[in-house]
């Protein structure tokens with residue numbers, strides 16, 4: 382990172398910051414419904430080498446961005462002004478300024494092992510790494526949750542993606558060995574020990590290679606549908622509906638909104654149930670909950686795709702305790718909970734199934750809950 386930074390900017394960075402991608406164990410699309418989620422940070426990180434500048438210029442370069450250095454003026458940052466990948470880091474600087482923080486320019490060089498567009502939240506990793514870097518470069522003294530909110534504001538207000546705050550909270554606040562229980566309405570987060578290996582299990586991530594594009598309007602339409610359902614039901618958010626309310630709410634809604642409500646309400650219950658199992662040291666009990674979560678996303682929320690369904694079905698047929706698509710949907714990655722001894726054969730079966738279906742080979746790796754964003758140099 383230092384070598385590359387010196388090569389690009391002709392000086393040494395002031396420091397290097399890291400922020401991880403995430404997989405969400407359970408609680409999908411619940412964040413913008415004021416509900417619950419349970420992500421873990423993955424070992425893949427986005428690194429940012431950064432150097433403070435006193436002339437108000439913001440220069441951006443990414444090893445993955447594959448273009449020249451983007452050169453911006455911090456005072457000129459306005460939503461819509463940057464349309465490339467640079468919107469994510471520039472958005473963070475814009476969001477800090479909007480929040481009234483006294484910040485100036487910087488030179489930033491980005492390099493990442495988080496696959497982009499794979500449902501592993503490379504966008505939040507990028508935002509959080511930049512937010513943590515700026516926090517230190519300008520001595521802002523903000524804590525991890527505040528930096529997550531700044532990062533979400535960057536993605537919503539500057540990059541134009543109406544995401545909830547789950548990804549940014551995961552990247553900023555997760556810790557090694559634990560899943561992060563998020564209660565979005567309460568604004569609280571709590572570490573819940575998650576150690577599949579202690580039960581001889583492992584959590585596999587299988588990237589289908591199908592690129593989702595959350596900016597394409599589908600995500601916004603789902604969010605709008607959930608918000609409309611809440612209005613029609615006279616509640617602040619779908620968080621306020623309990624599973625017992627479902628039969629009566631169905632009569633109050635247009636047919637197309639009923640399955641959306643069904644998913645959100647049952648998904649929140651799945652998060653709560655998962656947390657009780659983890660607190661009682663029963664990791665294996667998450668298996669059927671994950672699979673039920675996938676069925677809900679596939680049949681009710683309708684955001685799975687053939688490739689993700691094939692991974693889930695093949696995994697379950699080869700001994701997985703549970704499997705589900707993770708992330709915003711329409712492709713991306715699947716998580717699989719499986720006995721360590723069966724993981725290899727299961728992976729081979731998924732790869733073979735993809736070959737038979739004529740799909741490109743999926744990318745597989747095991748993850749354990751890793752550290753959230755931090756300064757590393």
Ligand code: ADP
Nearest residue numbers: 443445446466493497498499500501502503504
């Ligand atoms: P996800 O967050 O699931 O990976 P998104 O569509 O939300 O998918 O974000 C992916 C986008 O984030 C990329 O298209 C790119 O614009 C930006 N991005 C993420 N990581 C990097 C990186 N290391 N360098 C440049 N841009 C990145």
Ligand code: MG
Nearest residue numbers: 502503504505
């Ligand atoms: Mg993203």
